[in-house]
Amino acid sequence: MILSVRDLQVSFPVGRLMSRSAILGVAGVSFDIAAGETFALVGESGSGKTTLARAVNLLQPISAGEITFDGKRIDGLRGADTKPLRREMAMMFQDPVGSLSPRMQVRDIVTEPFRVHGVEADLRAEADRLLSLVGLSGDFANRFPHQLSGGQARRVGVARAIALNPKLIIADEPTAGLDVSVQGEVLNLLNELRERLGLAMLIITHNLHVVHHVADRMAVMYLGRFVETGETEAIFQAPAHPYTAALLSANPEPDPDKAKDRISLPAEVPSLLARPTGCEFHTRCPWAQARCRTEAPAAQGTDRRIACHFPLSPGARPPAFKETAP
Amino acid sequence: MTVLSIQNLNVTFSTEGGDLHALKDVSFEVPERxxxxxxxxxxxxKSTLINAILGLLADNGRVSGGEMMFQGRDLSRLSPREMTALRGPQIATVFQDPMGALNPVISVGRQMTNIQYRSGLSKAEKAERAVAMLRRVRIPDPEAALARFxxxxxxxxxxxxxxxxxxMMEPALLIADEPTTALDxxxxxxxIELLQELQAQIGCSVLFISHHLGVIAELCEDVVVMYAGEVVERGTTRQVFNSSRHPYTERLLDCDPARQSSRTRHLPTIPGExxxxxxxxxxxxxxxxxHRRAPVCDTPPPEETVQSGHVARCHMVTP
Incomplete structure (x- = not known):
């Protein structure tokens, strides 16, 4: 395993001195990523995807749990000790243009990792090599970020991430804000590099269709916990957690004749300050029963883990739903 | 009846590098309901088009040709004062970012009564209408919501x-500019379901702008496909999505990962810019x-009618 995460928790303090408490952004998650594997984290805004990714990369202090990277515990590393780690674990941030320094040329952006880590290299040659790896011609080297389109900026971000041959790339919403015609390009590029360089990848996205095509395994997050984990294909074939099923059915497809077999979720996402009792999804779950309101389900299974008292059978339809005020 | 009819609309922006022809010969209609x-x-x-309709083009932009007929009047010829009277009661807009559309320091209730300033209703009636409208969009506890920010x-x-x-003012036309893009x-x-329901109740027409093909397929009855400031194809949603004729529409539909029924590691793209x-x-x-380029494509393409109501601007369309 290139990365193992066990019972990871990230908490944020809230409130003033006298009424201080904490909310759990990530509330105890465990997963492994094997070398060369692509693992996707899926969930809606506020589910803790980005916090989890930042915690794995030690950009966010954790409050409990263990992170093992390439056989070594890394969760205790602080300050300068984290530097060698960042050579091995590269991060691609959400905003493709915003994550590039506006005052640096592309050449300097993609070779900055060499300077930061004091790696001796012919920087000019390296810039050309990296740009050609991501499919950009040499004349891009002299451009500034504002002269790039979203897709090109994303490619530069990829080039910088792979500069020092990392073992793991963490990509936070690699296709957000890109047009569909460009989105495919970026995903194809990541796939190709993964095969060629044997990279492992942790992809964070809210776009399920993207996950289907790139990820080997995936985890669905809700309020900072994994509700379902497993092989991507298996989850798409038969989602077992009601939230996964609802998410899969919520993605409108470009086909006007497609039967709208939709599981609509009532109500809004609960606040992390007032987590629901029992199963935290019960406030929105069409299948919720009395037990779900009181007893929190433990994740069951090994390869495929489902945190639900009543996992769905394939093709299950929600029971006739009484309209409650959302 | 047609609520909005746009014929050969051209919009030009003056820039340092010369005139930028942002919309070229755009034509389509928004029928009633x-x-x-x-x-x-x-x-x-897309955005230039709605700004042109709303009379909100930037200072360096101008309508350089064509007409936009709204209820018998050409919007491009109305004075700023006449446009102001139209925006809101007749043509309402929902933008992508809801936070930007609401004033953060005024309560929701006051904002909702303020916008009824033309209605001539009493304060209590305005508040009542605001509550009724909030209930229709399923805001829980609408009376209490009025006092919140x-x-x-x-x-x-x-x-x-x-x-x-x-x-709230029951406009004839609602322009929705990517209203769901920022949502999960x-x-x-x-x-989308709510919009559909309200549109049917109020009986207005909706011009819905989106880059999300799935949302368009789900919500819209007609669709206009734009590329580089031109309408390349338009028709009913079924015509365009099920038997697209313009190569751009075809490629765009292919690119949507949702259209790939089987899992693939290589997604289609549209090369070039x-x-x-x-x-x-x-x-x-x-x-x-x-991908279907031929020598004839170096001349301006005609608008070919594929079927009644289904038009593609392409040389290579076979009826």
Whole structure:
């Protein structure tokens, strides 16, 4: 395993001195990523995807749990000790243009990792090599970020991430804000590099269709916990957690004749300050029963883990739903 | 009856590098009580189009040709004062970012009564209408919601409040500019269903702008596909999605990962980029990226009618 995460928790303090408490952004998650594997984290805004990714990369202090990277515990590393780690674990941030320094040329952006880590290299040659790896011609080297389109900026971000041959790339919403015609390009590029360089990848996205095509395994997050984990294909074939099923059915497809077999979720996402009792999804779950309101389900299974008292059978339809005020 | 009829609309921006022809010969109609979708990628002119309709083009932009007939009047010829009278009661808008549409320091109730200043109703009646509208967009406890401020609502609720405000004056036309893009998938679906329901109740027409093909397919009855400031194809949603004739529409539909039924590691893309609109090629605007390009494509393409109501601007259309 290139990365193992066990019972990871990230908490944020809230409130003033006298009424201080904490909310759990990530509330105890465990997963492994094997070398060369692509693992996707899926969930809606506020589910803790980005916090989890930042915690794995030690950009966010954790409050409990263990992170093992390439056989070594890394969760205790602080300050300068984290530097060698960042050579091995590269991060691609959400905003493709915003994550590039506006005052640096592309050449300097993609070779900055060499300077930061004091790696001796012919920087000019390296810039050309990296740009050609991501499919950009040499004349891009002299451009500034504002002269790039979203897709090109994303490619530069990829080039910088792979500069020092990392073992793991963490990509936070690699296709957000890109047009569909460009989105495919970026995903194809990541796939190709993964095969060629044997990279492992942790992809964070809210776009399920993207996950289907790139990820080997995936985890669905809700309020900072994994509700379902497993092989991507298996989850798409038969989602077992009601939230996964609802998410899969919520993605409108470009086909006007497609039967709208939709599981609509009532109500809004609960606040992390007032987590629901029992199963935290019960406030929105069409299948919720009395037990779900009181007893929190433990994740069951090994390869495929489902945190639900009543996992769905394939093709299950929600029971006739009484309209409650959302 | 047609609520909005756009004929050969041209919009030009003066820039340092010369005139930029942002919209070229755009024509389409929004019939009464219908939802028309405009779909296209960034830079296709979607936003320029709605700004032109609303009379909100930037200072360096101008309508350089064509007409926009709204209820018998050409919008491009109205004075700013006449446009102001139209915006709101007749043509309402919902934008992408609900936070930007609501004033953060005024309570929702006051904002909702303020926008009824033309209605001539009493204060109590205005408040009553605001409550009724909030109830229709399913804001829980609408009476109490009036006293709250925008930041006290979630993103989905804020967008529903923005929709409630847009529809409160029962406009003839609602322009929705990417209203669900900032929302999560489950909320997006709920918002679309709500829009559909309200449109049917109020009986207005909707011009729905989105880059999301799935949302368009789900919500709209007619669809207009734009590329680089031109309408390349239009028709009913079924015609365009099920038997698209323009190569750009075909490629765009192929690119949507949702259309790939089986899992693939290699997703289709459209190689190339949108041309520089300051120097439009004389022929077909999509020719440089087109997989069906022929020598004839270097001349301006005709508008070919595929079927009644289904039009594609392409040389290679076979009826």
């Amino acid at each position: 219908r939802i028309v979708g405009i779909v296209g990628e960034s830079g296709c002119g 925008p930041h006290q609502f979630s993103g989905g609720m804020k967008q529903r409040i923005a929709i409630a405000m847009a529809l 998938a489950t909320l997006e679906v709920a918002t 949108i041309p520089d609109l300051r120097a439009r090629p004389p022929g077909c605007i999509f020719a440089p990226r087109c």
